[in-house]
Amino acid sequence: MIPSIMTYLQENQLSVLALVFFLSCFRGYLYYTSLRAVDTPCLAYAMHRFRKQWIRMALTRENRIADTNIVANLERNVSFFASASLLVLAGLLTLLNSSDAVMGMLADFPFSDQSTRGEWEVKVMLLVFLFVYAFFKFTWSLRQYGLVSVMIGGAPELKLLPSEEEMARHVESISKMSSKASGNFNNGLRSYYFAMAALSWFVNAWFFIALSAFVVFVLYRREFKSDTLAIMMEDLPDA
Numbered sequence: 001m002i003p004s005i006m007t008y009l010q011e012n013q014l015s016v017l018a019l020v021f022f023l024s025c026f027r028g029y030l031y032y033t034s035l036r037a038v039d040t041p042c043l044a045y046a047m048h049r050f051r052k053q054w055i056r057m058a059l060t061r062e063n064r065i066a067d068t069n070i071v072a073n074l075e076r077n078v079s080f081f082a083s084a085s086l087l088v089l090a091g092l093l094t095l096l097n098s099s100d101a102v103m104g105m106l107a108d109f110p111f112s113d114q115s116t117r118g119e120w121e122v123k124v125m126l127l128v129f130l131f132v133y134a135f136f137k138f139t140w141s142l143r144q145y146g147l148v149s150v151m152i153g154g155a156p157e158l159k160l161l162p163s164e165e166e167m168a169r170h171v172e173s174i175s176k177m178s179s180k181a182s183g184n185f186n187n188g189l190r191s192y193y194f195a196m197a198a199l200s201w202f203v204n205a206w207f208f209i210a211l212s213a214f215v216v217f218v219l220y221r222r223e224f225k226s227d228t229l230a231i232m233m234e235d236l237p238d239a
Contacts, residue, residue: 006025015119015201017205018205018206019083021212022198022212025197025213026212029190029213041229043222046233046236050232051175051179053238054070054169055170055174059155059158059167059170061221067152068153069190072149074145074182081134081138081188082139082142085135085138086135089128089132092128093128117152120202121197126201130195131195134187134188135188137184141185144177147181148177151170169239193215193219194212194215196211196215197211197212197215
């Protein structure tokens with residue numbers, strides 16, 4: 001078995017290189033954003049500050065129905081993407097049974113590589129991996145938003161005269177949980193972006209490499225250098 005694997009790697013060096021580059025972009029960008037979101041101006045950093053301000057204000061209200069409705073709306077958005085991920089996965093598993101037809105169609109595509117059935121299945125399985133990852137991130141985000149609702153409901157009301165330290169602790173913990181939920185949702189969305197790059201592997205490996213780098217550029221531009229971020233930073237609440 002090992003000699004056959006070595007032979008495959010030698011005969012498909014470009015495809016292996018493209019896959020390694022893609023996985024490095026995917027995992028590297030997720031790690032980079034989680035690391036830089038702590039103290040670097042970006043959407044995640046700004047939104048965490050706004051969440052702290054929101055929770056701080058929510059805990060001063062006797063009626064918190066509007067705040068729980070906000071969380072419920074966020075849950076609906078996450079639930080939609082989780083359901084969509086399952087539908088995409090069902091389509092991809094169906095696609096595995098139609099390999100010959102789709103391979104014949106791609107063979108007529110300009111610049112398309114001639115993939116074997118095994119190579120085709122590896123490419124489809126990469127997409128399956130991305131959407132399975134996205135599904136787990138969305139469902140975990142969904143559970144975390146549910147916890148946020150409970151934590152908001154369980155926070156003491158001002159008429160009970162909680163101490164400033166107790167209120168500050170609740171603000172910090174609830175906003176952190178909300179940011180955790182948002183972070184998992186964002187990682188699920190990023191998987192969708194990288195899945196667009198993975199589709200290009202069906203054409204050829206060079207296109208796959210180029211689109212992987214392009215997706216990283218687009219995500220970085222939107223999260224760290226966009227006009228949206230500039231507007232949020234102009235009105236950034238105090239920590």
